[in-house]
Amino acid sequence: MRRKLVLIGLTLLFIFLSATLLGFVLNDVRFEGLRTIEKDELAQAYSTYIGKDINMYAVEDIISNLEELGYFEDVQYNLESVQGKENEKVLVIKVVENEPITKVSLEIAGPGIISKETLQSSITIQEGKAFSFNKFWESINNIAKIYSDNGYIVATPKSEDKTFAFVYVSGRIDGNNVLFKVTEYVLYDVKFEILSDDEQFKAEFKKIENQVSLSKYKDYAQKNILLKIFDSPRNYVPNLQKMQEFFQFLSKYVYFKVIDISSSEIETDTPAKELVVTVTDNTVVTQPVQLKGIRTKGNTIFTEKELVGEPKEGVYTNFQILKAIQAVKDKYDKAGYYVNLNLEAGSDGYLYIVVTETKVKDVKILGNDRTKTYVFDDLIAVKPGDYLNRNQLQATYIELKKSNFFKDVKLNIEPLDTSNANVIVTVLEKDKKSDSDFQVGITWGPVNDRPWYEGFAGVLSLSSTNPFGYGENFSVSLMKALSNTNLSLSFGIRKPFEMPLGFTSSISFNQETEEGTTTTKWSTSAGISTLKLPIGQFSLSTSYSETTVSSETVLTTKTLSLTGTYIYETLDNLYVPMKGYSLTLSGTKYFPFSEQGSDAVSYFAEVTYHFPLSETISLATRIYNSQVFQTSGAPISFSLAGPYQVRGAKSDEKGTVLVLNNNEIRFKEADQIFYFSLFYDIGFVGQDYSFDNLKSSTGLELGLVLPMFGLVRVGVGLQILPTFSPNFNTYFILGQTF
Structure with a gap:
């Protein structure tokens, strides 16, 4: 009898192992009970098993995956054999969906530092679909990630420490309605509690307290209406960088130590928090x-x-x-x-x-999988063996960003011991979509003395920076309007074959027809320049141009020019600088290659200075002077046009002398693609340095970095000199600011 029981047990064990361990081919998965959820939405749970030889462990995994999606209150299954195919089965899954969601809404309390549309696009839970806790929490985490990716300190109901969080993301389920709520807190005030009996320390700490740089909303609330125009409550929601800078500021002092930090919500016209920092003095000796x-x-x-x-x-x-x-x-x-x-x-x-x-033991470069290290390693100011210096780190960051080779640049310090550290330079390569920019579009710019519709032009553009990792850049652009055609091609490369030089070349074609006269000009140029040296940058270029004017007669002018340029700059950005200065000196000699070719010498000098008034406001000024000394041939002259103009003041004059002063208060958020400024310009163009033909203007400019054109600047100005005009004049400029 005992032997029979053992045999029965072994048989049952064999049957169980056959069902679980011995496999079968999963022919298909069929669902019963789906109402709002499509089968395709569930494919991630089972698709890897279709057509594969599986066992019951795989089936259990499929069911577990479905349950984790959170759409169902009940999941049951059975296996059905496929007719005529002994070893193939269909998994039939019977589900009971959760109740569908009637409404999904998003509520934002605070100054609105990120657009509601951007946040809504990250919500994965959908109206009309079965409710899922997984999607509910996924949506909360997605919203929080948008804020954290933009540098803000975020908390959710699952966060442990909310002390420093100035953005709180939560959700609420009310029947079949789901509400996501974001609260953005401004920093109303920072208070210090001082635990000390040392009056000298207390007096010194009061001086330190007055230097705290964190922007406080209570100061904004006290501003008059005019000053608030140039500010925003969004600037008072501190991000991670500002909080780090605050604590780095406190760490500069040895007088005290921070023993507690707390925050509390306070009542004001917008969600706000108050930060309380408790400090006590450091004790070296208890008695003199x-x-x-x-x-x-x-x-x-x-x-x-x-x-x-x-x-x-x-x-x-x-x-x-x-x-x-x-x-x-x-x-x-x-x-x-x-x-x-x-x-x-x-x-x-x-x-x-x-x-x-602290000394730098090593400088490690990470992330440049495509870009050759020699292309940019000279831009890294900090070297092994140097004493670790934050000014060199900042210079490295600025120069790498200005190169435009990478999507992002980060610098970190890796401490090794008390006297040694490594510097980690991490770069993020541009993705393929950013490497090459192909654009087709229509543009319009103001025109003088012609119908307004002639300002329209079709544009075809292809440009790329560092697509192959050799520090190269190229662009091709075609602009076709009713009366003119512009075609340009350019190529440049930094440190080719590891040579400490940069090379540029270009070719352009322009044809314009006006009142029966067609002017055709084509030119080509090539240049060589040094890399940026401690004393500045030097370059030498040559260009050849040929201009043909056709009307009743044909006149062709051919000229070769040779230009030398010196640049010294400390700007933080080449498109829209907010701090730093620059000096540019350039001289050109023109050689005639035809009877009407120009024989002349010209120069220009430019000085710019940018003084930051705050993180987002800068005072910028430029002084520009150019002059030409003509010997013979087609005249070379200057005009107040393009990047060198009195903005908003009409000027058709040309001359051999140009003097210009541009001034503006510039407003730009960090890493934004746009800015605006209030400007005042004054300048003149003429045949000598007589200042009796001054032009001046004041107005407003808006700049936007567009893939097709680079920096596009549009503005309106009021002419002040030589006579005041109450009419606003619009202008349009392509190219970087001064």
Whole structure:
């Protein structure tokens, strides 16, 4: 009997193992009970198993995947054999859907730092579909990710620490309705609680408190209406970078330590938080001590005298010792160096500030899978063996961004020990869509003395920067209007074959017909330039142009020119600079290649300066002067046109001397593709330096970076000189600002 029971048990075990471990081919999956969910939406749960030899473990995995989607309150299944195919089966899954969603809505409380449309596009839960908790939380996380990707500190109901979060994303289920809610908090105020009995420390901390750079909404609320026009509540929702800068600012001081940080919501006209930082003074000595003086150890960048002066014997309080340490820290910080400071009591009666200066052990470049390292490594200002310096890191970031080779650039410091660190330069290659930009479109610009419709033109453009990773750029553009045709091709490359030079070349064709006269001009040029050196950048270029004017007669002018240029610039951006300055000096010699060819010499000098008033506002000015000395041939002249114009003032004059001063207050958010400015321009063009023909204007300009054209600038101006005109004049400029 016992042996029979054992045999029955083994048989049942064999049947079970056959059903679970022995396989069958999954022919198809069929659903019963679907109402709002399409079968295709569930394919991710089972598609990898179709046509494969599977077992019951795979079936259980399919059911588990379906349950994780969250659409169903019940899931049952059975297997059906396929007629005529013994080893193939169909998985029949019977489901009961959750109740469908009637309405999905999004509510935003706050200044609206990200558009509602952008946030709504990230919501994956849909009206008319069965409710899913998975999609519900996925939608919350997607909304939160948009904010975090834009640099904001975000919290959700599942976040653990909400102290520093200034964006809160949540959701609510009310019957068959789903509401997502985003609360954007402005920083109303920052308060400090000081736990100390040291009056010297308290007085010093008050000075530090007044230097806190975090923008506070209470200051915005007190601004008058005019100043609010140039500001926005959006600027008072702090992002991660601003909070990091705030705590980095506090870390500059050795007088105190932060022992607590808290935040609380307060009532105002928009959701707001108040930050409370509790600090106490650092204690080096509890009672004044007699010292022969304070000295330093380990410093090599600065001398002891530069750091603490001459040692002085006397009684030192805790605050006086901290002040000496702070003086050392300030000296290094002002120069941009990273250091660690410690104290050491010497047996000789001196107190020593031990300085550990951080050196760069290695510079690692990551992410340049396509771009050759030699193309841009000279733009990395920090080198192995250098003392780690934040000014060099900032210069590296700016120059790499200005190269336009990469979609993004990040710099990080990897500490190795107290005196060594690696610098990690991480670049993000442009994707294929960004590498080459092909555009077809229609544009319009203001025209003078011609019908308005002649301002329309068809445009065909193809451009790319660094598509193959050799630092190359090229562009081809064709613009065709009723009365003119423009075709241009250009190519440039940085450090070809690892040579420390840059090369550019171009060819262009222009034809314009006006009042029976057709002017055809084509030109070609080639140039070579040095890389950006500590003393500036030098370049030499040559160009050849041929102009034919056809009416009743035909006149052809051929000229070769040779140009030398020197540029020194510290600008933070080449399209729309917000800080830095530049100096450009250029001279050109024209050689006649035909009887009417030009024989002349010209020069131009340009100086620009950009002074940041805040993170988003900058004062910019430019002084420009050019002059030509003509010997013979077709005249070379200048006009107040294009990038060099008195904006909004009509001018048809040409001359051999041009003087121009452009001034503007520029408003631009970081990493935005647009800006606007208020400007005042003054200048003249003539045959000599007589200032009796001055033109000036004031107005408003809007700039937008477009793939097809680069920076497009449109504005309106009121002419002030030589006579005031109450009529607004529109202008249109392609190209970078000064």
